[in-house]
Amino acid sequence: MSATGMSALERAIVDPQPVAGIEARSPVDGLNRRSVGFLDVLAQSVSAVAPSAAATTMPLLVAMVAGGATVWALLAAMLLALLVATTVNQFTRRIAATGSLYTFVAHGLGTTASFVTGVALLVGYGFVAMFALGGAGYYLAIVASRFWPALAGTVLVPVLLIVLMAAGCLYLLVRGIRVSTRATLLVECASVVIILGLVVALLVMQGPSLDWSVLNLAGAEPADFAVGAAIALTAFVGFESSATLGVEARRPYATIPRAVTWTVIGSGLLYLLAAFSQLVGFASVGGSITGSSSPVNDLSAAYGVDALGLLLDGGIAASFLACAIASITALVRVLFSMGREGLVTSAFGRSHPRHRTPYFAILVTVPVLTAALIGTILLAGGVWPAMQILIVGAAGGYITAYILTCVAAPVFLWRIGELTLWPLVRAAAATVLLSAVLVVYIGVEATSTRSAGVWVFLAVLAAGTAYAAVRHRRRPWLRNVVGIYDVPVTGDVLGTMGLEDRAAP
Amino acid sequence: MTAEAGDLRARQPKAIHSALTVLEEVARCGAGVTARQVSDNLGLPRATAYRLLNLLVQDEYLVRMPDLRGFALGRKVVELAQLVAPARPPEAVRTVLTDLRARIRGGVHLVRYDREGPRIIDPDPDFPPTGASGGAPLRTSAMGRLLLAERTLPDGRHTGDPAYTDPLTATAAAEAGAELRSLGFARQFDAFSAGSGCLAVPIRDRDGTLVAGLCLAAPTARIEQPGDHLLLLQQAALTLAPLLA
Numbered sequence: 001m002s003a004t005g006m007s008a009l010e011r012a013i014v015d016p017q018p019v020a021g022i023e024a025r026s027p028v029d030g031l032n033r034r035s036v037g038f039l040d041v042l043a044q045s046v047s048a049v050a051p052s053a054a055a056t057t058m059p060l061l062v063a064m065v066a067g068g069a070t071v072w073a074l075l076a077a078m079l080l081a082l083l084v085a086t087t088v089n090q091f092t093r094r095i096a097a098t099g100s101l102y103t104f105v106a107h108g109l110g111t112t113a114s115f116v117t118g119v120a121l122l123v124g125y126g127f128v129a130m131f132a133l134g135g136a137g138y139y140l141a142i143v144a145s146r147f148w149p150a151l152a153g154t155v156l157v158p159v160l161l162i163v164l165m166a167a168g169c170l171y172l173l174v175r176g177i178r179v180s181t182r183a184t185l186l187v188e189c190a191s192v193v194i195i196l197g198l199v200v201a202l203l204v205m206q207g208p209s210l211d212w213s214v215l216n217l218a219g220a221e222p223a224d225f226a227v228g229a230a231i232a233l234t235a236f237v238g239f240e241s242s243a244t245l246g247v248e249a250r251r252p253y254a255t256i257p258r259a260v261t262w263t264v265i266g267s268g269l270l271y272l273l274a275a276f277s278q279l280v281g282f283a284s285v286g287g288s289i290t291g292s293s294s295p296v297n298d299l300s301a302a303y304g305v306d307a308l309g310l311l312l313d314g315g316i317a318a319s320f321l322a323c324a325i326a327s328i329t330a331l332v333r334v335l336f337s338m339g340r341e342g343l344v345t346s347a348f349g350r351s352h353p354r355h356r357t358p359y360f361a362i363l364v365t366v367p368v369l370t371a372a373l374i375g376t377i378l379l380a381g382g383v384w385p386a387m388q389i390l391i392v393g394a395a396g397g398y399i400t401a402y403i404l405t406c407v408a409a410p411v412f413l414w415r416i417g418e419l420t421l422w423p424l425v426r427a428a429a430a431t432v433l434l435s436a437v438l439v440v441y442i443g444v445e446a447t448s449t450r451s452a453g454v455w456v457f458l459a460v461l462a463a464g465t466a467y468a469a470v471r472h473r474r475r476p477w478l479r480n481v482v483g484i485y486d487v488p489v490t491g492d493v494l495g496t497m498g499l500e501d502r503a504a505p
Numbered sequence: 506m507t508a509e510a511g512d513l514r515a516r517q518p519k520a521i522h523s524a525l526t527v528l529e530e531v532a533r534c535g536a537g538v539t540a541r542q543v544s545d546n547l548g549l550p551r552a553t554a555y556r557l558l559n560l561l562v563q564d565e566y567l568v569r570m571p572d573l574r575g576f577a578l579g580r581k582v583v584e585l586a587q588l589v590a591p592a593r594p595p596e597a598v599r600t601v602l603t604d605l606r607a608r609i610r611g612g613v614h615l616v617r618y619d620r621e622g623p624r625i626i627d628p629d630p631d632f633p634p635t636g637a638s639g640g641a642p643l644r645t646s647a648m649g650r651l652l653l654a655e656r657t658l659p660d661g662r663h664t665g666d667p668a669y670t671d672p673l674t675a676t677a678a679a680e681a682g683a684e685l686r687s688l689g690f691a692r693q694f695d696a697f698s699a700g701s702g703c704l705a706v707p708i709r710d711r712d713g714t715l716v717a718g719l720c721l722a723a724p725t726a727r728i729e730q731p732g733d734h735l736l737l738l739q740q741a742a743l744t745l746a747p748l749l750a
Contacts, residue, residue, distance in 0.1 A: 007529055007532070008529055008532040008533035009525075009528055009529045009532040009578075009582070009585070011532070012532040012578055012582070013582060013583060013585065016578075017535060017536070019536040019577050020536075021570065021571060021572075022570075022571070022577075093559045093562070093563070094559070094562075094569060094573060095573065107573070251563065251564070251565060253559070253562050253563040254563035254564065416539075416540075416573050416574045417539055417540060417541045417574060418540050418541070418555050420551050420552045420555065421552075422552070487571040488568040488569070488570070488571070488577075488579075491580065492565070492568050492579060492580055493536075493568050493577050493578070493579060493580060494577070494578040494579060494580050494582055494583065495536070495577075495578070
């Protein structure tokens, strides 16, 4: 130790030097700052992914294109999602915001790219919210028709259920971030436990004679594998949504990156297990997964545990409902950020004085999404076809936003003087692979029965970006305000205690 | 959280040392220092420095300034103050000191030695220590010279860090080493105020390691001829050893 006796750190603690440029309030003040812990943050990301709903449907969708390479395509998608997650985390470790990717891109690529990202992200969250709300209504209607067969076949039942659930979401979301994350955590845990129970039961019934040939790659075409991986990636989208809790999370720079990474790993493992068990299950009863419309239900029936099907439908409905709540939670926080900046009307930036939630954005968003969902259901002629269209649009929105974020990450790191080799390599790899996935996905879906989803996505993206551009032209100062984030306030920084009185509003 | 405890175990004390070095550097440079400056100043590899900085931001010991480039100390470092600020010694120790102060004319201070050097943990309330704490070089104070002597081998080599290679310090260390071996204590005259001096009696644990010291600040004459006072101090040092080691 040097002979000075007292370290600079000790001196700073004993006699803090004033730090200039720290205000008493953050620009995103008004939300319940630093109020939710790691579990709530994790619940937000996990619920937005809705792993249990995806684990029951995704193996079938991937198997239809990838055939024998299903498990491998899922694994490839998981690795790509991890690559994207670590790149997104370059931002979440450094910026705590409510605008998530929209805010992040503003700090790498500037206003215009940020607008495109913002619109793509709103499409992603909004369409998934509608998809999930529709899915919850669809599966609850199936459960209801098991008890009252007369209710089957009419579109009125799911629509009524959707309206009721939307009202419930509205209440929970306004009531407070803690209330809504706790509700989704509970619901999501229950549905993951149900699906895991089923998967394990299936594997146990197989006994020791597991049919490992389902992992055999022979006969799989590389193109099919690529398409399969692209579709499988859509099962992961939403993992970044906890980044919208940057203001409300405690220790956001630690909890959010952790939640983002573990959501990808956890749901990826669940998908791999579910896909494997379903493929093995079908192989041993002599059927094929692709010949089934609801693989897990058919498997339960084939193994004589029909009652499990009921539990499963309830679990999927619950998972969808949690997904709807989480997606709207993220959506309104992006809008809140845009409202504070003036990109959309400033009312969206209002927060509830007592519950400290962006209540105006919630009050507008939930009815609009519900009405749009019901409109889509009526136009598409049913809940299931409407969901198919919505999920395609959502996937397009998410992947577009991810690509822009991966381009922005190295630029941002370079701007703040913290660019190193590996983050650059990871971001570049993720950008190339994601772009390929987007092209493949759009190409495949544009020729499918769900092509409407592609066109709706492109139209909304174009319209939203045009709106932002016009707004930007009328308000040139937006250039300087877009990208607001939570900054340290006087309570966080050593040496600002004495300035508090002066800086208080 | 269990994950944090896991991290701590996995990365081992070296990482903790590096983290404290980074904190120290931010404190030294002041608010607004950038990641690149910290990395350059400490000679740490970029990726390592950035990771440490981000970990410290995660744990809120540091905050990122609103410009996203600079760093400042977070309010949470005050929690570290409990580690760096001297803790009040136990009551048994204070009783011994009170008793000693009643029988000795002069300032009696208790000093503790740790990795950071000497630190007065119980100053005499009637005769507050003058300049020996804080910024004074080790070679000027009796408590500092005791530490230097302790780290000096009979042949003049030292076991301390490169700070001891400074010629003034090296001379003082050799001198203090000789004094300690012949007298059993270290001393200084006129370092902080003319006509007065100080002596420091070592307090050692069972292995003989220097853990603390009892200092007497008094007029030069009494330091030269401590007489009965030295006996009292040495007895108290023996009593205090098991309480402080």
